[in-house]
Amino acid sequence: MPEPIDEAAISALMPELRAVMREAADIARPYFREGGQTTARIWSKAGGSPVTEADVAVDTFLKIRLSELVPRAAWLSEETADDPARIGRDLVWIVDPIDGTRAFLSGHPDWSIAVALLSQGEPLIGFVHAPALGTAYEAVRGRGATRDGAPIAASEPSALRGARITGPKPMLDRLTRGAGPDPDFTRIERIPSLALRLVRVADGSVDVGLVSSDARDWDLAAADLVLREAGGTVCDLAGQPTIYNKAVPVHGELLAAPSSLRDPVLAAWGGRGRTV
Known part of the structure; x- marks a missing residue:
């Protein structure tokens, strides 16, 4: 090799x-x-x-x-x-x-x-x-x-309540329902470029970016690294990290968030969230 x-x-x-x-x-x-x-x-x-x-x-x-x-x-x-x-x-x-x-x-x-x-x-x-x-x-x-x-560095909120979130409305609605009463999210207008959606989490101007299924490697890989290096993560909604250069370079639903919000977002997505 x-x-x-x-x-x-x-x-x-x-x-x-x-x-x-x-x-x-x-x-x-x-x-x-x-x-x-x-x-x-x-x-x-x-x-x-x-x-x-x-x-x-x-x-x-x-x-x-x-x-x-x-x-x-x-x-x-x-x-x-x-x-x-x-x-x-x-x-x-x-x-x-x-x-x-x-x-x-x-x-x-x-x-x-x-x-x-x-x-x-x-x-x-x-x-x-x-x-x-x-x-x-x-x-x-x-x-x-x-x-x-x-x-740049991703934000470091200690709780999901009050987070600034962006992404497809159906995903935002599900996250809001799972986050418990009065999550007080600030919904940011959907960012058309997936790469920009992720890097705005990296620079701290967005807390949570959601990505619908069917994103491709080229939409994600560069911004994924920017976010990782800024203290964040990109993973699927079971918490598994993105894998690149597969035979079929297509991904399911994903989230981009600071490391401190990864688990709270996953819990809210599963309907187990508790805002504090």
């Missing part, structure tokens, strides 16, 4: 990756019109979800540049045909060229470019850039997480 990428190689790689992310943002940004319809050509993929020429342009650019930087890494992206050769590879790029395509289409600024490098099945490097907001999150395993270069 090839040796894992070492610490010195990671340090040397990071400035180049930041430059690549900036270039990717520069490719996507001209197609976006805040408050209005994108200028990009649009068509539908199998299953009916939209894709634009911006998605394809960013994906093509990232595949070329990231493969140049780490030639032995396999590839998994929303906009590239899946190659089963990625299974079992020690290094894998996981890429969403535009996460939150519907937001991008309609002029909502909450879309992002998400890039993760897996090492032996776990996220090693993660970038989540929001070009319309001028915001960039990044993390390296064991080195913490940053937003625009400044260290």
Whole structure:
């Protein structure tokens, strides 16, 4: 088995990756019109979800540049045909060229470019850039997480009561019912980009982010690492951590929360919550 990428190689790689992310943002940004319809050509993929020429342009650019930087890494992206050769590879790029395509289409600024490098099945490097907001999150395993270069940390509430939560309404309703009388949640408008939903838990602006079933590796992996490094967790609603680079890279319902809220959220989801 090839040796894992070492610490010195990671340090040397990071400035180049930041430059690549900036270039990717520069490719996507001209197609976006805040408050209005994108200028990009649009068509539908199998299953009916939209894709634009911006998605394809960013994906093509990232595949070329990231493969140049780490030639032995396999590839998994929303906009590239899946190659089963990625299974079992020690290094894998996981890429969403535009996460939150519907937001991008309609002029909502909450879309992002998400890039993760897996090492032996776990996220090693993660970038989540929001070009319309001028915001960039990044993390390296064991080195913490940053937003625009400044260290970030998830909130540390001692109880679920009063939490700021976001996600699909059916999931929010179930969590509210299970949390006991008067949970006093602040419901935050749903964040279209799943990657941004997770990193806002990482920077402390959201306490609990809920994700409906059918999220894919590329929606999650980069932001998952940012959240882990900021003191949070992403897991399923049985408490199991996310597993990446499976043959079918699809996930069930998930929660993102500070470590201090993981168990209270799971208890509330199961209808056993007690707010204090």
